[in-house]
Amino acid sequence: MKTYSTGELAKACKVSVRTVQYYDKEGIVVPSQLSVGGRRIYSEDDFKKFHCVCLYKSLGFSLEDIKKIMETEDTYDLLLEVIMKQQEKISDEIHTLEKTKEKLNMVKEEIDNTGTLRLESLDEMEALLDKKRKHRKTDIMTYIFMGCYVLILFVGFPITVSVGGIYPFVMLIIAITLLLGLIFYHSGVNAYICPSCHEKFPIGFFKDMFTLNGGSKGKYLKCSHCGHRGWMKESFPE
Template sequence: MSKYTTGEIAKLCNVSVRTVQFYDTKGILIPSEITDGGRRPYTDKNVKQLQLICLLKSLGLKLTEIKGILDSHFSTNTLLLILDEQSQKLTDELKEREIRLKVIKSVRTTLQNSETIPTEILTDIEHIMKESIKLRKVHYLLIITGVICAFIQYSTLLLGIMKGV
């Protein structure tokens, strides 16, 4: 089993030493041991864990979500749920941006074809923007509710298994 210094693990995973230290202080990447001299050797398992952290971070997950995945006994299921949520979030953002792009093209065409913008178009633009903000709030509420329900479901299942029910 290989052991790596903070600098070596940082270099292997293409992150800074400060990033490794930060993840350590946040309890996300815990070294295999702490020597009497205060050194923090990392193992191959830690390298894989840091690579996973970097991958999840690049997918847009927050450190609290990543820590939850790493701490979970159902880490694969939890990761799949979070990745589905992240995918849906990005899909929704893309749809919203596509709508904005269509509005911009429409306004641009209108501007090129006339000297003034009709008030109906301005009112429609304002309405679309307000509705997309409302829809985003509803979407986030649904995601939070789904995560809570999934947590309750897995907790109940785990409790049932532990109790032998």
Template sequence: MSTYTTGQIAKKANVSVRTIQYYDRKDLLNPATVSEGGRRLYTDHELQQLQLIQLLKSMGLSLTTIKDVLESPNANQVLDSLLVEQTRSLTDQIKASEKRLTLVEQARRSIGDLEMISPNTLTGIETMMESRKKLRTVHITMMTLGVIMDIIEISVIVLWAITGIWYPALIGLIIIIGMATYTVHYYYQRVRYVCPQCHTVFQPPMKSFFFSRHTAKTRKLTCPHCGYHGYCVEVGDWESN
């Protein structure tokens, strides 16, 4: 029968030496013998037990539960039930993955051969991927400016209500209008839109940008390339400063 040192059995089971030592301290995996020099030696039996422990751990069982199972009088029956349940769970996962794979294959067939995807499509996809970080920065900046404007507005209203002096409110209103104008200009200069039909990335005219209907991530615009009129996806302009 083969014997293994702590390092050897750890390598066999693809775990760390510290894991073996921890299991030993928890009385979960004891060595078969201890040499005269104090080396802890394991056999194939302990290797199989270690592999079983790792399997049960991967199934979500705690080490305490695993220890109780292994030490129970009907350990074999309990283990068999656990493995049957794990088999059922894995089978369900495989079926779910197969369904997702079928949907992906259907989606690929629906868009045709990869050679038919235009360079504009690839550019649009790449643009959206690369611009996420930039767009997040734009949104954070706009939120910050919005909070500042809210603070100014509340402050001048409170000051007006307390003192009855109106000109601070007028000054505050002028500041807010100036900041709002800057915010809109800042936003306009730092976002672009992707046409869902031809995937062209474009910047709409300021008038269309300002008055168009929009959601958090889209805006209803007319694509200058293909003439599509509808909701276009917002992306960050990575060339802006």
């Protein structure tokens, strides 16, 4: 039967010699034999156990949990329990990281849009995040309105034209009403940031209807604060 020294086991499992020694010290994988000189000698079974430990470690299990798994007879029951605990822990970490990423994106966007960072406390950051989340919901409503408008215009209207009668006029009235409602809603839930003075300002229904929209660039507007004229990015009202 093949045996392994500490160095051979470390090399085969791609870990350091210190790791092998530490797992022995903690009683996780203890060598089956000791040489006359007191050196560790690991058997094939020890080698398989060490591979399992490396697998569990790569899954993020704590050494305490790994030791329990290696010592218990109901290995798979305990393993399932540890896996579920680890999944829950990872889910919490992902949620925390996503919130941190959201905050970083918001800070970056604030600096990009205003040229400065006006946030002075965690409470202000949370309040601004809440506003941004609500604004994203209004964006979804805008897309729903737009989808309905496009559906009516390019599907409903041609169908009613083929039917004839008063139906095309009814469908046209519905499309116009929906478009006006979309513009009214859009003008009420959005504001624009001036790239010159970095101040936000809202616009009215008619200005929203007749000013040029540049997609991701925003709208071509005149700032109500400094008079600068140019592309203003869309944002949420103060």
